[in-house]
Amino acid sequence: MFHRIKGLALALAAPMLLIGCAFSPGKFTSTLTILADRSFTFSYQGEVIAVDVAKDMGDAFKGMGKDGESDKKKITAALLRDATLQEDEDAPAIEDEEAAKDDAEKEAKFKAIAEALTKEAGYRSVAYRGDxxxxxxxxxxxxxxxxxxxxxxxxxxxxxxxIVLELRGQDAVRVKAPAFGETDSPGEGKSSGAKAKLDGTFTLITDGELVSQNNEDGAKTEGNRRTVTWKATPLSKDAPMAMVKIAPLP
Structure with a gap:
């Protein structure tokens, strides 16, 4: 009976659990250079943190509904409470064993991810530090x-x-860095758990025409190039965005 009820409760949360983990920046330095001739260089040095999106989404549901929970969450919690009463005395040990197994599988997967990234062009080094x-x-x-x-x-x-570089028309590129701030676009931005660890700078350098950018400090001019630097912190609001005019496509 316990496993049947537990299965029903998990089914209610299945869409969140399928999402699994995402990746967010931690402490980092990142630079993007876009030249008028369409050449570019992008770099990122620092931490990339795996985030349990399912857990974060579950936490996000707290506070919903009239009494701080949605009706579905209340039902799920009630089912789990009833099921817990039917667990035998060995259940805590079994859960600890399962949690340890899950953690070991997760660590093995992260190490495999680090290995996979080293095979992709651009990765000069990838080290998995654990956790x-x-x-x-x-x-x-x-x-x-x-x-x-x-x-x-x-x-x-x-x-x-x-970061996303999107060609616009024949002679412009739009720069968006959704992970370095807040964004209203679906599927973009940071999870709440990772936001507290955000600490870095993202710098755009260009000799093309800087049509627009959303840094309130504006751009600095050095020779024929303009530079915009965004600071990414847990308090950052708008994700970095800019539009640059470059040479037309041939």
Whole structure:
């Protein structure tokens, strides 16, 4: 009976559990250089942190509803409370064993992810430090003849982008860094758990025409280049965004 009730409760939360983990920046330094001839260089040095999205989404539901919980969450909690009364005295030991097994599997998966990333162009070093923390040195250069986003690695199951370069028309590129601040776009931004660990700077350098940017401190001019630096902290509001005009596509 206990396992049947527990299964029902887990079924209610299944959409969240399927999401699993995402990745967010920790302490980092990142620079993006976009030149008018369409050449670019992007670098990221620092921490990348694995986040339990299912847990964060569960925490986010707290406070919903008239009495601080949604009706579904109240029902789930009641089912779990009733089920707990039917557990035998060996249940705590079994749960501890299962938790230890889950942690070991998670650590093994993270080590495999680190190995997978080392095979991708641009990763100069990837080290897994344990507890979901990776230390990464990444740099890549190329031509903006197509959109660019990072990170993205299907083998490592890394699909949430920290930064997106989107070509707009024939002669412009839009820069968005959703992981470095708040965003209203679905699927972008940081989980609440990772936000407290955010500590870094993102710098855009360009000799193209800086059409717009959302840093209230504005841009600095050095020679023929303009520089915008965003500070990413737990208090950061708007995610970095900018529009740059570059040479038209041939």
């Amino acid at each position: 979901g923390v990776f230390v990464i040195d990444y740099q890549i250069s190329g031509k903006l003849t197509h959109n660019f986003l990072w990170p993205y690695n299907l083998d490592a199951e890394v699909i949430f982008p920290f």
